[in-house]
Amino acid sequence: MEEVILSYLLAILMGIIQGVAEFLPISSSGHLALFQQFFGMENMEEKYMMFTVMLHFGTLISVLVVYWKDVVEMIREFFLGIAALAGKDKGTPPPPARRMVMLIIIATLPLFVMVLLQDAVNALFASSIMVSIALLFTGCILFFSDRLAHGRKTAKNATVVDALIVGCGQALAVIPGLSRSGTTISVGMMRGFDRAFAVRFSFLMSLPAVLGANILEIKDAVAAGFPMEELPVYLVGVAVSAVVGYFAIRLVKSLSDKGKFGKFAYYCWAVGLGSLIAGIVKTVML
Numbered sequence: 001m002e003e004v005i006l007s008y009l010l011a012i013l014m015g016i017i018q019g020v021a022e023f024l025p026i027s028s029s030g031h032l033a034l035f036q037q038f039f040g041m042e043n044m045e046e047k048y049m050m051f052t053v054m055l056h057f058g059t060l061i062s063v064l065v066v067y068w069k070d071v072v073e074m075i076r077e078f079f080l081g082i083a084a085l086a087g088k089d090k091g092t093p094p095p096p097a098r099r100m101v102m103l104i105i106i107a108t109l110p111l112f113v114m115v116l117l118q119d120a121v122n123a124l125f126a127s128s129i130m131v132s133i134a135l136l137f138t139g140c141i142l143f144f145s146d147r148l149a150h151g152r153k154t155a156k157n158a159t160v161v162d163a164l165i166v167g168c169g170q171a172l173a174v175i176p177g178l179s180r181s182g183t184t185i186s187v188g189m190m191r192g193f194d195r196a197f198a199v200r201f202s203f204l205m206s207l208p209a210v211l212g213a214n215i216l217e218i219k220d221a222v223a224a225g226f227p228m229e230e231l232p233v234y235l236v237g238v239a240v241s242a243v244v245g246y247f248a249i250r251l252v253k254s255l256s257d258k259g260k261f262g263k264f265a266y267y268c269w270a271v272g273l274g275s276l277i278a279g280i281v282k283t284v285m286l
């Protein structure tokens with residue numbers, strides 16, 4: 001009985017961590033890498049691969065819930081856009097939702113380049129020093145993002161170049177320690193995006209990226225084994241990650257609107273500096 005209770009408590013804890021770290025600009029992959037390095041749990045992700053995949057689907061649900069109107073409108077405009085390309089709707093300027101679909105597709109393209117560099121990226125997980133440096137860099141990005149002039153670009157007038165540059169930021173954020181949300185929102189504001197649009201674009205462009213990554217991981221997760229008796233525990237973790245993720249997105253939106261997005265910089269600097277010192281000491285002692 002105690003073992004069952006501990007399993008549910010662990011699922012709840014991991015769901016909370018996933019929901020918080022996935023959307024707050026603190027780099028979930030960086031925290032996972034540091035946790036594995038300093039606590040000798042390098043195989044933790046492989047051991048719980050199916051659970052990890054399901055937790056990501058939980059946070060995917062939270063994005064869909066927060067932005068469900070945008071998602072429905074974009075799906076509708078996607079098919080209307082195909083009809084327009086087929087020649088049934090010539091000469092009509094595309095509505096913002098259709099332009100958003102186009103911008104997200106363009107922003108996703110740089111990720112395919114990172115697939116070719118996957119081995120090099122995975123090697124970064126083995127170095128706590130590199131992860132720490134990336135966290136410090138994330139802090140710098142967040143700190144200066146609040147000091148940028150307020151842009152006015154939205155889906156109506158954001159350009160292909162804007163989307164591609166923000167997409168490059170998302171691709172670079174696969175490096176552990178670089179926050180995906182922090183990098184993409186900050187780069188968007190550097191390109192003159194309206195603050196609210198920068199946040200919305202960042203989270204919506206995460207949908208194909210997270211969904212694609214999970215689909216690629218499902219095969220390995222199934223091969224690693226999926227104990228059906230633990231399904232209720234897994235579902236609890238998914239539900240918790242979805243609920244916590246929902247409130248994390250709301251928090252990011254609120255802080256960004258108030259110009260307080262950079263507050264997370266101090267946390268990233270503290271964790272990055274602390275882990276950097278610990279990593280150097282560990283290296284010297286070994």
